Amino acid sequence: MLTPKDHKRASFITSDSTFCYVAIPFRLKNAGATYQKLVDKIFRPQLGRNMEVYVDDMLVKSKEALNHVKDLEETFTVLRKYRLKLNPGKCAFGVSGRFLGFKVTQRGIEANPSKIKAILDTGPPTNINEVQRLIGRIVALSRFISKSAEKSLSFFKILRKVKNFEWTDECQQAFEELKTYLARLPLLVKPSPEDTLYLYISSTSQAMSSVPLQEEEGTKTPIYYVSKVLNGAESRYPPIEKMALALVITARKLRPYFLSHPVA
Structure with a gap:
């Protein structure tokens, strides 16, 4: 909810009169960031353990099926405490699937195959825009790539010379080595509670x-x-x-x- 003193800052004009929001609307510039701070705060004890949250996308994850009901109960307790509501039509239970571009399964967190394929199927960049697109795809998979900055360093160097695009032998070698690495990306795990x-x-x-x-x-x-x-x-x-x-x-x-x- 917006504080009373901020109501006027979220006002809008219609043909009938001027109205004010009493709750923060999502189309405000900082609404997403504000909401993210909220969910990060209220779900902090669960984040990384049995839950991942990105704005209004929430994932409750369990390493074993027997623990899933307990993890859901913990989550719904927090939701009730802070009077947050879910849309039943957008909820799914007992599934494995993609969340923020990653595939979450009982085994762990896997990279999205379509994002890997997008890099494996592409040829060497021929201009700055294609280099930027390649770097964006690498960043999207960076949590799965050991030393991704080092592997992409030659690509970043190209961006420093915007007017003089040159795809060097060093870039080509890095590109081929990256593709080889992407073909065998590691599976990431969720740490067990209290593990070092x-x-x-x-x-x-x-x-x-x-x-x-x-x-x-x-x-x-x-x-x-x-x-x-x-x-x-x-x-x-x-x-x-x-x-x-x-x-x-x-x-x-x-x-x-x-x-x-x-x-x-």
Whole structure:
């Protein structure tokens, strides 16, 4: 609900009179961000554990079918507490499917095959717009790609020379290596409650990367890959400061995991 003092800021004029919204309408510029902050706050104990939320898209996930009713009960308790309502026609239960472009199954989180195919089926870019489109597709899959910033570095360099497009041998090699990697993307897992996460961090002169892993029966499996191309100032940091920067970026991006699990 909007506070009374903000009603006038959400007013609109009709042929009859001037009216004010008492609840925030979605078409306001900051409505989506405001709502996202709300759901992040009220579902914080569940995020990354048994729930994912993006604005008004909500996914309750369970590693085992026997726990699903309990996870749903926890979610509906929060919904009732904050008087949030769901549209029954848009709800589905006991299914595996895509959420925000990812395929969620009992085994874990898989990349959307159509997004992988979009890169595998495309040829080398011939202009700046096609390079931008390629980078956008890589970013959409970045959580599944180890050191994605390093793998895409030659593509980012092209964007710095907008007037002089050149697809070099280095770009072609990186493109082919990326396709080879995409053909065998790893399965990401949901960490079990209270499990210790093992964080691995690396940095180069131009990029940083990290990945939290979960260990089960002596095998460590990835949870989420994080990567970033360093800007001019960041690239000049001493190695120890680059590692610290990588830790800060990872902690901010994967905050729900850091809050609900010990990290080693």
